[in-house]
Amino acid sequence: MLRKVECFIQPFKLDEVKDALFDVGIEGMSISEVKGFGKQRGYTNGGTPNRTVKFLPKIKMEIVVEEEIVDDLIKTIVKLTKTGDFGSGKIFVIPVEDAIRIRTEESGKSAII
Amino acid sequence: MTDNVWEMTLERLDDTVSVLDLKPGTVKYLKEPRKILEISIPVKMDDGDIEIFKGYRVQHNTNRGPAKGGIRYHQDVTLDEIKALSMLMTWKCSLVNIPFGGAKGGIIVDPYKVSKRELEKLTRRYTYELLPFIGPEKDIPAPDVGTNAQIMAWIMDTYSIAKGYMVPGVVTGKPISLGGSQGREEATSRGAVYTILSALKVLGITTSNLTVAVQGFGNVGSHAAKILYDLGFKIIALSDVTGAIQSKNGIDPYKLSDFIRTKPLVDYPDAEKMDPLKFFETKCDILIPAALENQITAKNASTIKAKIIAEGANAPTTPDADPILKDNNIFIIPDVLCNSGGVTVSYFEWVQGNDAYFWSKRKVNLQLRDIMEKAFYEVYDFSKDRKLDMRNAALALAVSRVAEAMRIRGIYP
Numbered sequence: 001m002l003r004k005v006e007c008f009i010q011p012f013k014l015d016e017v018k019d020a021l022f023d024v025g026i027e028g029m030s031i032s033e034v035k036g037f038g039k040q041r042g043y044t045n046g047g048t049p050n051r052t053v054k055f056l057p058k059i060k061m062e063i064v065v066e067e068e069i070v071d072d073l074i075k076t077i078v079k080l081t082k083t084g085d086f087g088s089g090k091i092f093v094i095p096v097e098d099a100i101r102i103r104t105e106e107s108g109k110s111a112i113i
Numbered sequence: 114m115t116d117n118v119w120e121m122t123l124e125r126l127d128d129t130v131s132v133l134d135l136k137p138g139t140v141k142y143l144k145e146p147r148k149i150l151e152i153s154i155p156v157k158m159d160d161g162d163i164e165i166f167k168g169y170r171v172q173h174n175t176n177r178g179p180a181k182g183g184i185r186y187h188q189d190v191t192l193d194e195i196k197a198l199s200m201l202m203t204w205k206c207s208l209v210n211i212p213f214g215g216a217k218g219g220i221i222v223d224p225y226k227v228s229k230r231e232l233e234k235l236t237r238r239y240t241y242e243l244l245p246f247i248g249p250e251k252d253i254p255a256p257d258v259g260t261n262a263q264i265m266a267w268i269m270d271t272y273s274i275a276k277g278y279m280v281p282g283v284v285t286g287k288p289i290s291l292g293g294s295q296g297r298e299e300a301t302s303r304g305a306v307y308t309i310l311s312a313l314k315v316l317g318i319t320t321s322n323l324t325v326a327v328q329g330f331g332n333v334g335s336h337a338a339k340i341l342y343d344l345g346f347k348i349i350a351l352s353d354v355t356g357a358i359q360s361k362n363g364i365d366p367y368k369l370s371d372f373i374r375t376k377p378l379v380d381y382p383d384a385e386k387m388d389p390l391k392f393f394e395t396k397c398d399i400l401i402p403a404a405l406e407n408q409i410t411a412k413n414a415s416t417i418k419a420k421i422i423a424e425g426a427n428a429p430t431t432p433d434a435d436p437i438l439k440d441n442n443i444f445i446i447p448d449v450l451c452n453s454g455g456v457t458v459s460y461f462e463w464v465q466g467n468d469a470y471f472w473s474k475r476k477v478n479l480q481l482r483d484i485m486e487k488a489f490y491e492v493y494d495f496s497k498d499r500k501l502d503m504r505n506a507a508l509a510l511a512v513s514r515v516a517e518a519m520r521i522r523g524i525y526p
Contacts, residue, residue: 001473067473067475068475071475
């Protein structure tokens with residue numbers, strides 16, 4: 001079973017996460033520069049009830065892996081991106097019906113390894 | 114106040130239903146087990162002579178689905194105890210909203226004083242006598258005190274031979290090689306941890322640098338300690354029958370597990386010994402009684418300094434301790450909620466067995482989390498709505514669901 005691990009992380013953590021995941025054998029990922037807000041509505045210092053919501057820049061990282069390694073992958077990402085402060089990010093795990101490598105037309109697990 | 118466990122259970126039920134506006138006839142119905150089976154089980158022992166054992170199976174209620182509950186092998190089993198535990202199973206299944214009623218069984222035997230051969234014969238004859246009463250759509254046994262995956266495998270085999278085809282859904286707690294579920298072994302602990310995390314959320318406590326004391330390092334206690342340790346909690350005190358240990362720097366439950374394979378827990382080198390009688394005085398955020406009944410009493414309740422008590426064991430708190438804990442603002446996750454992860458994964462095992470299609474461990478854990486979180490918030494909201502404590506809210510919610518199922522089904526004819 002394939003799963004997509006979709007992470008929203010702080011831009012300054014990207015290089016460290018990328019290198020660490022490559023080292024543990026992750027074979028590919030995509031990233032995008034995105035903007036978003038969460039419970040703090042875009043303020044990192046808290047206590048801003050009346051100010052307007054604002055967007056903060058984030059990196060969205062998408063990685064498709066087999067279900068068995070999802071928990072370890074999450075653990076690695078959390079360890080590297082947890083700052084203890086608001087705005088460290090979020091991770092979503094999404095079922096992937098299928099994957100196809102276009103060059104070889106391999107599908108399923110073969111397409112991602 | 115009586116010390117008969119069945120009468121105590123009925124008194125407890127009377128207290129609960131008083132907040133529920135049920136008709137007296139409904140309460141009468143809920144009190145009576147639907148079926149009580151008492152069996153004499155002859156076994157030809159290894160020495161060639163015949164021994165007669167006494168066994169029971171009680172199906173308390175089947176309004177919400179087939180009866181579900183463990184079978185215990187213990188020399189002190191009594192019918193009253195089995196009746197009380199079968200009723201508890203009805204409430205537990207109802208509380209986590211899985212489609213089962215409640216049952217319990219037992220045999221009066223010390224399983225450590227009979228040979229493996231005798232144990233197998235005893236189990237198979239007991240199962241044979243139960244044939245008309247059990248089945249995946251009727252009543253599904255599971256392991257309990259003194260029984261294990263091997264005994265469940267014998268029950269399944271005996272039942273399947275009689276049917277002429279393999280029926281994995283007749284018992285749960287089977288070995289994985291015979292259709293057991295992934296994650297069953299640590300299910301009770303994992304379920305308890307999910308309720309603890311939900312409790313921390315509603316209490317507004319952030320989950321960093323929290324300290325935990327676990328009483329009991331058996332199946333429930335050891336797995337709970339490991340899961341919490343993995344989540345970054347600090348396990349500062351642990352105990353088992355050999356004694357108690359503590360460490361301000363935290364105890365690694367994995368290392369401790371390895372250590373106690375050969376040596377007693379109290380001799381663990383990376384912690385200090387402590388007086389087991391003072392165990393509950395440990396200054397910690399979360400206290401998990403995961404050993405025997407009646408550990409937290411009116412005598413020691415006032416010394417407890419934890420913010421949350423998560424009842425991994427069954428009935429670790431005596432009724433007279435509850436008001437003291439309440440006065441001290443300690444949040445209780447009651448046993449019927451806290452340790453229902455076990456029966457929930459049993460339910461998953463039954464579903465997988467009936468489907469003949471098996472889930473990954475991750476899926477089991479995620480489904481378990483869904484059910485435990487939902488049950489926690491339902492009890493929590495109910496307790497706020499009705500101004501009840503968590504224990505009364507849990508029981509009242511569970512009883513109300515069974516009563517509603519009974520009302521809507523009606524009484525035949």
